[in-house]
Amino acid sequence: MQYKMLVLDMDDTLLTDDHKISELNKKVLLEAQAKGVHVVLASGRPTSAMTAYAKELKLDLYDSYIISFNGALISTVKDDLVLFEQCLTPEQIHDLYDYSVKMKTHIITYLDGEIVSETDSEYIEIEKEITGLPHNKVPDFKAAVTKPAVKCILLAEPSYLKEVEKDLKLAMPHLSVAMSKPFFLEAAQNGIDKAASLKLLAEKLNIHQSEIIAVGNAGNDLTMIEYAGLGVWVDNVTPELRDRANVIVASNNNDGVAEVVQRYILNNYVHEKIKIN
Numbered sequence: 001m002q003y004k005m006l007v008l009d010m011d012d013t014l015l016t017d018d019h020k021i022s023e024l025n026k027k028v029l030l031e032a033q034a035k036g037v038h039v040v041l042a043s044g045r046p047t048s049a050m051t052a053y054a055k056e057l058k059l060d061l062y063d064s065y066i067i068s069f070n071g072a073l074i075s076t077v078k079d080d081l082v083l084f085e086q087c088l089t090p091e092q093i094h095d096l097y098d099y100s101v102k103m104k105t106h107i108i109t110y111l112d113g114e115i116v117s118e119t120d121s122e123y124i125e126i127e128k129e130i131t132g133l134p135h136n137k138v139p140d141f142k143a144a145v146t147k148p149a150v151k152c153i154l155l156a157e158p159s160y161l162k163e164v165e166k167d168l169k170l171a172m173p174h175l176s177v178a179m180s181k182p183f184f185l186e187a188a189q190n191g192i193d194k195a196a197s198l199k200l201l202a203e204k205l206n207i208h209q210s211e212i213i214a215v216g217n218a219g220n221d222l223t224m225i226e227y228a229g230l231g232v233w234v235d236n237v238t239p240e241l242r243d244r245a246n247v248i249v250a251s252n253n254n255d256g257v258a259e260v261v262q263r264y265i266l267n268n269y270v271h272e273k274i275k276i277n
Contacts, residue, residue: 003265004207006032007067007198007224008257009216010043010050011130011181013234016253019130021056028261033062037265038205042067042194044151044180044220046110047075049131069110070178070220071197072150072188084200086189087148092175094142096152096187099171103164105156105185107141109149116144123155123183151188158182179219179238186220195223215260217252232260 008014041050047068059077066075074084100107106121115133118141128135138144165185169177176188214228217237225231231245234256250256262269
C-alpha cells in the first residue's frame with residue numbers, strides 16, 4: 001500500500017514527555033513529506049499551541065494542515081486559514097458547567113486565546129504548561145462565557161474522572177466526549193472528533209481512507225485510529241485500548257512515530273533504528 005497521508009496525535013505520541021520532537025522523528029517526517037506524503041497534526045490542543053511544532057516540521061512549506069481542539073477546527077499551517085470550525089453553544093457550555101459542579105470536577109474552556117475557569121487546579125496548571133496559553137480565572141464562569149467556544153475540558157483525579165466519563169456520556173449523549181489524558185475529559189459538539197475532521201480533510205485532498213495512517217495513544221485518538229487504513233498505537237497507549245489498532249510501535253519516548261514512517265512509508269526500518277547523519 002502506498003500511503004498518502006500520515007496523521008499524528010501530538011502529546012504522548014509525536015512529542016516526548018518533555019514536549020519535544022525527537023531528531024529522528026523530525027528527520028523521517030521531512031523525508032516522508034519530500035516523497036509527497038501529507039503529514040497532518042491532530043490534537044486536542046488549541047491551534048496556537050500546535051503551530052510552532054507544525055512549522056518545525058515544515059508543514060507550512062508543504063501546504064499541510066492542523067486538526068486542533070480534537071477535530072473542532074481544521075486550518076492551514078501556512079496562513080492559518082480556517083477550513084472548518086464547529087463550536088459548543090453558550091447554553092451547552094453552561095450545562096457542562098452545571099454538570100461539573102454537580103460532579104465536583106474542575107472545568108475549563110477557551111475564549112479569545114485564553115484558558116477560562118472559575119477555579120485553580122494542578123491539572124489546569126498542566127494545561128497551561130502544555131498550551132502556553134494565559135489563564136483567565138473568573139469569578140463567575142457562566143457570566144464570562146457568553147459566546148460559542150470549541151470545547152470544554154473537565155479535570156479531576158484520573159480514577160474518578162474515568163467514572164465521570166461513563167456518566168457524562170449517558171447524561172449528555174448529544175455531545176462528543178473522550179479522554180485525552182487520564183485527568184482531561186473533553187467535551188465537544190455532537191459528531192466532532194478527530195476521525196470526522198480527518199474524513200473532511202481527506203475528501204478535500206482526494207485521499208482514500210485506505211491511504212491514511214493515523215498514530216495516537218489515548219481515547220480521543222480512537223476514532224481516527226479506527227477510521228484510518230492503518231491505525232497505529234505507540235507503546236504507551238492507554239492500556240484498555242491496546243487491541244483497538246492494527247499495529248503497536250515503540251513509545252513516544254522511543255521514536256515510535258519514526259518507526260511508523262520507516263516501516264510503512266520509507267520502507268527502510270531496522271530494529272536498531274536508522275542513525276542520524
